[in-house]
Amino acid sequence: MVRTLASLPSGRVAKWVVLALWTLLLVPALLLAGKLGDVEENDNSAWLPGNAESTRIVDRAEKFRLADTLPAIVVYDRPGGVTPADMAKARADAEVFKGIRNVVGQPQGPVRAQDGKAIQTVVQVRKDRTGWEGIGKAVDALSGVGEANADGLGFHVTGPAGYASDSVKAFSEGGGLTTITAAVVIVILLLTYRSPVLPVLPLLTVGAALVTSEAVIYLLAKNAGLTVNKQTGFILTVLVFGAATDYALLLVSRYREELRRHEDRHEAMAEALHRSGPAIVASAATVAVSLTLLMLATLNSTKGLGPACAVGVLVGLLAMVTLLPALLVVCGRWIFWPVRPSYGSAGASGEGVWTRVGTAVSGRPRLVWIGTALVLGAMATGLFGLRADGLSNTDQFTGKPQTAVGEEIQSRHFPAGSGDPVFVVARAASAQRVRAALSAVPGVAGVSAPRVVAGEAVLLGELEDDPSSTAALRTVERARTAVHRIEGAHAQVGGNTAVTLDTREAAARDSAVIIPIVLVTVFLILALLLRAIVAPLLLMATVVLSFAAALGVGGLMFDHVFHFAGADASFPLLTFVFLVALGIDYNIFLVTRVREEALPHGTRRGALTGLSATGGVITSAGLVLAGTFAAMASLPLVFAAELGFAVAFGVLLDTVIVRSVLVTALTLDVGRWMWWPSGLFRRHDDPRPPSGTSDPEPALAGT
Known part of the structure; x- marks a missing residue:
């Protein structure tokens, strides 16, 4: 039954049906995906839990016009002291401000500072049907009024409305993020496949998956109450590109193997799907389930992000096991040009890098895994210096926008809290x-x-x-x-300060509740997949250690290299979910192959063969995922830069060190006990060679 299902996308007729169905699906998907911005919500209720005091007060504050407005603080300054003409200019500007769209009520001021060097006017700006973009347009209009000051009078628009405008502009750079992410994927695929043509098919498939997932998320947001905001959009793009390309790498790698064993490419793809499909499906399911568990969050921004990203992963899975196989089979072997895998040809000869790594690890596996664990533990000590209690307005951006400059000037001449009560x-x-x-x-x-x-x-x-x-x-x-x-x-x-307080408290609660649930859930998935208990426990331990090391190094880098003021309150939880879920991906890729090889050859040889067979593709997959998350640094936001760095570094650490060295050494040392209490544990004695040798164990009798 499983083999029959696996052969469907690659059938001689079915492949054309698959292509036709995806073509029909993409026509409405393109239209709906373009409307995703229409259902984005970026106000307080879209981020905060419904039971937070700053959320519950919104309805009561509506009658006072406080619920949907933000103060824009207009600051004039002159180092030598403002003049009567400057005050007259500020009064005239205040009259102009009243006529700007989305400015409500009477401006407060202008007020002259006690030191006589600055003037302040507070203007209330509300969002309109376009959401926070309306505030951005109003702030731009306010700034335009100040451009007429050519006589040395400084002019800045700051305050919550100014920062909201800067945030909207930063998130709006998502189109550039998509371009950078696609470029990163193309470069890595070119290096991996060494073919100028083959990368086109995975990239087209990823594009189809991204568009389709955006369309599905739009429908869920419009009709099912799913909360979507600007943050969701850029994380979705990165995740779909990274995760879906990983699945493509695993499938194409196995397909290339099978083309050398099968003369008919349809049979080769059916076998490739049959062999790699369970690992790909299990990996995607683990990521999707972990992300879906974010629905348990009280912070609405986190609650909405989880299912939206889960949709992206599942659609990416669907595309990679249906559309990509059909495209590959339609194109034939020539798509691998210039090195086409012909029937009966041999694969790469000689010992590869990962074969040599396995041989080195097998000499003293216990010493290797203990030493590796100690190094990762030392890296994790940086966690003690990580400050994830939120960022102030001025610390949210990697650069220094004019809003931050204006706030510095305003705080020098006026009370720090004026304008934002x-x-x-x-x-x-x-x-x-x-x-x-x-x-x-x-x-x-x-x-x-x-x-x-x-x-x-x-x-x-x-x-x-x-x-x-x-x-x-x-x-x-x-x-x-x-x-x-x-x-x-x-x-x-x-008020805005109350919103910040409630956000931090909700994020702390979400981390304390969701992290243990994700760990238990992922363990159960691994236990079902591997039919064992010991292996899932050890694999979970390696993932948690890898996460702690990545976060520890991240904390040191943020503080001493990038000089960030801290981290967003939701940063640890999101980093944990992405690293654990995606880290388990590579565990599944490796250990399912180890188990497959252990069935006929025993655990020791299975560990070495599994590493040799999957080391290259797992490393390539890690590079793709790390590259896509690193692309988030192109956004001028500290949150994006920190999340991108932590996940990218963690993924590289996971693929290069944890999977290849730590897990392999543990498997060699623990031996058949990895599979306890499954039938594989009971089928052989897993004999070991003397210490210091690397000879694999003999094949299983009767298998």
Whole structure:
């Protein structure tokens, strides 16, 4: 039955049916994929959990026009001191600001700084039907007004609206990311296949998978309530390119082997799918299930990212086991030009790199795996210096946008929290008590008079510290404690600082809950696949150690080389899920081949043969995946750069060291106990040669 299913995409007639079906599928998919941006949500509710206080306050704040607006802080500065003409200019600009689309209410100011060197005007900007792009357009219009200042008066637009605009522009560079990712894949495939033609087919298949997955995600977001934001888009692109190309590498490698054993290319592809299909399906299923578990997150941005990326992986799997086999069979052997694998020809002669590695490891496997584990453990010590408690506004970008420059100028001349207050919504009857309690909170510089609408009051509290700083977060915590104690007030604290606080707390909870569940789930999948318990336990241990080492090195690099201020609160969880899920991919590729070879030849020879047969393709797959994630550094965002570096480094560490050295050494040392309690464990005694030799064990009798 399995062999029959495997032969379907490569059948003499079925291959044309597969191509026709994919062609019909891609016509509507292209149209729907282009609409993905229409269903993106980038406001607070799209990122925060529904039970967070800063989310629950949104409906109450709506009547005060605080829920869908962000303050843009316009700063004028002159080192020698602003003049009366500068003040007149600022007043005239404020009138112009009121006519800009998406600017709401009356501008606050202009206000002259106490040192007389700067002027500040606060403008409320709201999003429109285009989402946060509307805020970006309004900020651009505000900046355009300042371009008329040619007499030395500095002009900057900063504040939450300014940073939102910069973020939208950074995420909008996803088209460039796609181009860079595709270029990385092309280069690696050219080096791997040494054919100028063959890489075209995997690349076309990946493109089809990406478009189709975007169309499916659009439908889920529009009709099933899936939360999609800008972050989802660029991670999806990288993951589909990387994971789907990995599956292509494994399939093409096995297909090339089978073309030398079968004269008919249809039979060769059917056998290749039969042999490699279970490993590819198991790998994709493991990644998809791990990503789907992110739905358990309370942070909506993480909750939506998981199933969206799982869709990308599953569609990539479908494309690689249907569309790619059909294309390869249609094209025939010439697609491998200039080195076509002809029937009856021999493969690469001589000892390859991975054969030599296996021979070296087999001499003293216990010493090798202990030494490797100690080195990885030492690398993991960098975890103690990793600061993953969120990034301030100014630290979110790899460069220094004008918004950050404007904030520096604004903070030199005005209170750090001016223009971006926290707000408290409470029952009107309790407004004065709430005001008194909020005014007494350390870190609150001042509280506005209550504004009452429909029986509820809103009060604005100016912070003494930078609204995105740790000190400001502690102030919000104290403010919540203070106003929650007021009986009958039903007071809630919101604002951008409160959003940051709730995001960090939700991310910490998600990591504590999801990481253990992912570990247990992946272990069960491996146990079912390998029909064993010891092997999955050891493989999981190597993956966790590899993750810790990658995160440790990442922490050191972020701090001492890249000089980043810290990491996003969701960074550890996302890095864990990607590295564990994708790391298990390579475990599955290697160990399923080891098990296949161990059935007739025993575990020792199976380990060496499996490494020799899969080492090259696993390394190539790791290079592709690492290259695609490294391409994320092209975005001017610290989060993207850190996630890209950590996953890229972790994948390379996994493929070059953990799979080839650590897992192979463990398999050689543990021997047949790897397969306990399966039938393979009971079928032979797994004899070993004397220490220091590398002779493989004799073949199994009767197999």
